[in-house]
Structures are given as structure tokens and as C-alpha cells.
Amino acid sequence: LAAVVPCLSCDFVIGDPVHQSQVDALGPEKQGIPRGPYHRAGQPCTVCHSTEGPASTVFVLAGTVFSSKTTSASQPKLVGVEGASVGIVDDEGSEFLATTNCVGNFYVSPNDFNPAFPVLVDVSMADAGVATMTTHIGRAGSCASCHADPASPSQPGHVYLSTSAPTSNPGCPVSPVLAGN
Amino acid sequence: VFLENQCGTLDCHGQIGRPLRLYSVNGLRAPNDAGMVPGSGAETTAELYSNYLATIGVQPEVMDSVVEGKAPPTALLLVTKPMGLERHKGGTRIVLGDPMYRCLTSWLLAPSGQAPFDVQACDAAAALP
Numbered sequence: 001l002a003a004v005v006p007c008l009s010c011d012f013v014i015g016d017p018v019h020q021s022q023v024d025a026l027g028p029e030k031q032g033i034p035r036g037p038y039h040r041a042g043q044p045c046t047v048c049h050s051t052e053g054p055a056s057t058v059f060v061l062a063g064t065v066f067s068s069k070t071t072s073a074s075q076p077k078l079v080g081v082e083g084a085s086v087g088i089v090d091d092e093g094s095e096f097l098a099t100t101n102c103v104g105n106f107y108v109s110p111n112d113f114n115p116a117f118p119v120l121v122d123v124s125m126a127d128a129g130v131a132t133m134t135t136h137i138g139r140a141g142s143c144a145s146c147h148a149d150p151a152s153p154s155q156p157g158h159v160y161l162s163t164s165a166p167t168s169n170p171g172c173p174v175s176p177v178l179a180g181n
Numbered sequence: 182v183f184l185e186n187q188c189g190t191l192d193c194h195g196q197i198g199r200p201l202r203l204y205s206v207n208g209l210r211a212p213n214d215a216g217m218v219p220g221s222g223a224e225t226t227a228e229l230y231s232n233y234l235a236t237i238g239v240q241p242e243v244m245d246s247v248v249e250g251k252a253p254p255t256a257l258l259l260v261t262k263p264m265g266l267e268r269h270k271g272g273t274r275i276v277l278g279d280p281m282y283r284c285l286t287s288w289l290l291a292p293s294g295q296a297p298f299d300v301q302a303c304d305a306a307a308a309l310p
Contacts, residue, residue: 117272118190134207134220138271140192146219153210154197156219 022047023054038103038174041080042066042158044148045107046141060114061088062107063143065100065123065159066178078149080104080176081161082169084125090115102172128161183284183306184236188263191219193271201235201259204228250293254286280305 026043033039045062048055065084080103088096088108096113098106118136140146143159151157169176185205189195195208204210204224210217211228237244239258246252254260258267264282265273275281283302290296 135186135190138188138190138193146191151218153212153218155191 019052033174037101041103041105042178044142044144059107060110061141064104065161078178084123087122089120092116102169103176123161186307203232247289248292254289
């Protein structure tokens, strides 16, 4: 008993089961997509990329921008958009601009910008105009913690930007097509 | 409306399971068969009424005392939490004297005749970014 009791109060040993269940719910890495800036497009990045881990890098804001929904059966439903600008203005008026990579992912390190929440966000691209969020972000660091598919009364669906620009960069190390959605 | 705009975003009180659950047009929608998702459709009477019940239901007995003029607005978590006087995961959102403070406290004090309801402050609070 003496050996067990001291550990009952060791949260750092036991861990946070709620956080762990969120991490587990994301599932394993996709085959062929290594950990790094191109992985897990569309997932809530800061579940892992927070001070709680398990990722070693921390993001204050991160997410994925997709091309517009399409009804064409020949086109995939979700394709990441490269080169979209994600503009962020925090509660103190500080501004930061992030740009999506070739799978549509963007991420903001606290070393680059540590916003005072709430923040206002818009997403823009030369041929697609500007999509401005209708509400501020109170404290969530991941777009996908609210912006998940399918759209329902509690979630508006993924972040889309209508663009006619090519959404598939042949030089991209992984496919920007998010399968399974 | 200011509570919906300032507190009811999907990552805060516009979240299922959170105390003081707030519905709004651009945030959480009440379960519906009309296909209304965040950002679409008009706010329904049921959503407005649910917001009212959520607001007065955090501390119903204390709320009674406040609107009857027997306790100050600062007796309510509804006031102390966003002011940072109690721990609030969303941080300090209301500052003494700002439009949100004036809107909320005037709404609480008006029933007992201690202050008129400050419509202008509420309009300003709802419009804040």
C-alpha cells in the first residue's frame, strides 16, 4: 500500500484521461504520411500540439483550409488549398498572417505570435476573395475543434475557400486530398 | 444578444455540455429538423428562451435576490466570472464600466428600479468584435 499511495496523487504519472481520450480519438497516422507539417489535415491540431503533448511542438492556432465543396463525383470532396492566407487579429490589435502549405495546413508557433484571445480570423486568396469568420475565437487553438464535417447544429463544417486555383501541387510530398470524407 | 456574440462562440458557451449554454445564429444551434447549422437561418424563439433560462438558471436563488434588489450584481457568477473575479476559463471579458458591464448590470438592476436598462450599452456590447 505504501508503494501505491504516493502515486495516486501523481497526475504527471497517471496523465489526464480526458486529454488522452482526445488524443486516442484521432487515431493512428495515415500510411505514407510521415509526422510533420503535412500530416493529419483537417484534424484538431492542438489536441496534440499543446503543452499537454504528446507532440513536441506547440501551436497557438492551427488548422486546414480546403477548397470549396463540390458536387462533382469525379472530384474529391475535400482538397487542401495551398497558399491561402490566414489573417489573425488578437484582442490587443496585434496582427499575424499565416499561409497554408500544399495540403492546406497552417500553424502558428507561440514563438512567432502569441495572441491575446479572443481573436478574429479571416482566410483569403487572390482568386477567392476573403472569408471572414462571423464570430471571434474565444480560446480554441484548432480550427477543427469547431469546424468539422458533417455540418450540424453544433458544428459548421470544415473551413472552405472557393478557389479556381489548382488545388493539387505535383511537388507536394503528400496528397492534399483528404480521403474518407 | 451581447451574451450570444461575446460568450456564445462554439469554443466557449456555445458548446454542448458547458454550463450557461448559449444558442445563437453563428454559434450553437438548437437541435432542429430544418437543417439549420451555425451561420444559417434565423434565431428561433426556442433558442432565445433557452438562452434566457440558461442565464437565469446558473444561480436561480441568487438571481432572485439580485433582481429584487436584495443583492448586488456581483453576487452572481454571471458577473464575477467574466470580470475575472472568479476563475473563468475564458479569461477576463468584462471590465468595470465597459459596455458589456453596463448592459449586464443594468439588465439585472432594472427590475428593482435601481437603474434603467441601458439599451445603448447593450447595442455597443453586441457589436464589439
